[in-house]
Amino acid sequence: MFILNQHNSIANQFLLELRDVQKQEDRLRFRNNLERLGEILAYEISKKLIYKSQTISTPLKNTSVQTLSEQPVLISILRAAIPFFQGFINYFDQADSGFIGAIRKSSESNPEISVDLNYLAAPLVEDKEVIIVDPMLATGKSLLAGLNELRKNGKPKKVHIASVIAAPEGIDYIRNNLDIPYQFWTCALDEKLNPKAYIVPGLGDAGDLSFGPKM
DSSP, X not given: OEEGGGXXXXXXXXXXXXXXXXXGXXXXXXXXXXHHHHXXXXXXXXXXXXXXXXXXXXXXXXXXXXXESSOOEEEEEETTTHHHHHHHHHHSTXXXXXXXXXXXXXXXXXOSOEEEEEEEEOOOOTTOEEEEXXXXXXXXXXXXXXXXXXXXXXXXXXXXXEEEEEOHHHHHHHHHHXXXXXEEEEEEEOSEEOTTSOEESOOSXXXXXXXXXXX
């Protein structure tokens, strides 16, 4: 498991600004910081992909460079992931991409979290390296439900689960229920979930902070 804020870097400043309630009032800044953290995680994940040697011609002579053998497939969990996803597609700019609409539901009469999947538009993922992008890995149920739906398009070779903030409960849920090779990538692993299944200390609702409250 890769945890970005365990290493001193400028990324911790971006994470600080995402959490700060005063700075959160600036939606553009909030979205930009999500995008920048997406770029940083994309770079880190790129180190674990498969490469091949390619020969190119410069103005002076031929030389060889290591390039990706195959682009990963990027999968975004709507809507909160849109700015975070933009960071990934900035770096993997030739990658096929897919989108999953997942809404988590609960009520006072039934506090158990359930997931409503209402949209899937994704390419084939059979034997592909898939990066699934969701800024807040809380219970893990939305992400796993999305992955199960995605498997209608094939079985990935490996799944890279990328988040800005993760909760231990979500990590454990994925570990106990996902039966294909995977790796976690997050900017911060927080303390716990509260009774409403929000991450503590977290940062609030990433979708609302990016785009405004939903009805």
